[in-house]
Amino acid sequence: xxxxxxxxxxxxxxxxxxxxxxxxxxxxxxxxxxxxxxxxxxxxxxxxxxxxxxxxxxxxxxxxxxxxxxxxxxxxxxxxxxxxxxxxxxxxxxxxxxxxxxxxxxxxxxxxxxxxxxxxxxxxxxxxxxxxxxxxxxxxxxxxxxxxxxxxxxxxxxxxxxxxxxxxxxxxxxxxxxxxxxxxxxxxxxxxxxxxxxxxxxxxxxxxxxxxxxxxxxxxxxxxxxxxxxxxxxxxxxxxx
Numbered sequence: 001x002x003x004x005x006x007x008x009x010x011x012x013x014x015x016x017x018x019x020x021x022x023x024x025x026x027x028x029x030x031x032x033x034x035x036x037x038x039x040x041x042x043x044x045x046x047x048x049x050x051x052x053x054x055x056x057x058x059x060x061x062x063x064x065x066x067x068x069x070x071x072x073x074x075x076x077x078x079x080x081x082x083x084x085x086x087x088x089x090x091x092x093x094x095x096x097x098x099x100x101x102x103x104x105x106x107x108x109x110x111x112x113x114x115x116x117x118x119x120x121x122x123x124x125x126x127x128x129x130x131x132x133x134x135x136x137x138x139x140x141x142x143x144x145x146x147x148x149x150x151x152x153x154x155x156x157x158x159x160x161x162x163x164x165x166x167x168x169x170x171x172x173x174x175x176x177x178x179x180x181x182x183x184x185x186x187x188x189x190x191x192x193x194x195x196x197x198x199x200x201x202x203x204x205x206x207x208x209x210x211x212x213x214x215x216x217x218x219x220x221x222x223x224x225x226x227x228x229x230x231x232x233x234x235x236x237x238x239x240x241x
Contacts, residue, residue: 011207015217025200025234026106029135032238033104036131039063044100044125046090046118047108048082049075067100069093090118098127109136115177119190119239126241132192134237139178141233142219143205147173180230183237192239199232 048068068082076085203216
């Protein structure tokens, strides 16, 4: 199982060697949090799961008071990064209005049944001029189309075999907020005043052998062109309350 994860790491390393300016999406996500966080910032990790803020420390948020909320108690119990663990859902966040300076969420938006309701709740718990920072797959990328074509009952086994992730990491995907136009529309409707989106490529998802790695790198090269950048595999966003 470790082979799948190691294969992804090798693919990203090779891609970065050929494209020195490329930065992986999780590192970019953490940097976005760091850009807006200040010592003592109140941060909510929405859908924190087992890997709060997707790092092994809180260097992205120095001195922050970090809460993690997730509907899965077992995932929260395994989380060793967040300071406070709260069982709850994004549709009904168990926090007071204006409680947080930052709400951050990675690999969650693609699973939401009611993203508009979740975004309204995020806006409610953010302080004035607070930031909602997120990382999510792009529904217009070819990887998303492949995932859609595979019945969900097979996802856990495929995820375990190909990427070395556990059964509990294969949640149903909806892609109801996973394009630039949908994100802008839903976030505007939720009350956010401004949203900045950026896109990032990653060849590691289909790089199961050398020929597929070369094909994936070639695809990423094409998608990096200005006209196609909106179809890269990941969307990163910062929405201002």
